[in-house]
Amino acid sequence: MKTDEKKNFFENVYEVVRLIPEGRVTSYGAIAAYLGAKRSARMVGWAMISSHAQHGIPAHRVINRNGLLTGKHFFGAPDAMQKLLEAEGIVVADDQVQDFDRLFWDPAKELL
DNA sequence: TGTGTGACGGGCG
DNA sequence: TCGCCCGCCACAC
Numbered sequence: 347m348k349t350d351e352k353k354n355f356f357e358n359v360y361e362v363v364r365l366i367p368e369g370r371v372t373s374y375g376a377i378a379a380y381l382g383a384k385r386s387a388r389m390v391g392w393a394m395i396s397s398h399a400q401h402g403i404p405a406h407r408v409i410n411r412n413g414l415l416t417g418k419h420f421f422g423a424p425d426a427m428q429k430l431l432e433a434e435g436i437v438v439a440d441d442q443v444q445d446f447d448r449l450f451w452d453p454a455k456e457l458l
Numbered sequence: 459t460g461t462g463t464g465a466c467g468g469g470c471g
Numbered sequence: 472t473c474g475c476c477c478g479c480c481a482c483a484c
Binding site: 374375388395408409416417420 | 468
Binding site for chain 1: 478479480481482
């Protein structure tokens with residue numbers, strides 16, 4: 347990708363998230379693992395917060411490995427994230443993505 | 459400069 | 472099977 351990928355961990359996260367197909371979702375750990383820092387899944391979530399100000403970053407497609415919309419609160423509205431997902435055909439119930447394993451998009455495999 | 463926290467994940471009891 | 476603890480890195484106080 348970039349020659350300075352190690353220097354910009356967050357920017358790397360943005361790039362991967364940006365590549366997530368519409369109607370698909372992934373987990374923080376999957377992105378972190380793809381970046382070679384599976385232990386630092388938290389940092390991915392942190393990058394998401396920063397990406398909040400960025401446009402073109404479908405942060406709503408990035409959720410935890412439970413398939414739970416843990417960061418919905420950061421979208422301004424409690425149902426904004428869910429609405430965005432439903433708009434892409436993703437079924438969400440009780441802040442939880444249905445068929446998460448089926449909609450799961452692994453960058454390490456799909457983006458390989 | 460040091461301590462604590464955080465949109466997580468995996469391991470252990 | 473459920474619950475608790477540790478790790479990892481960046482940022483705020």
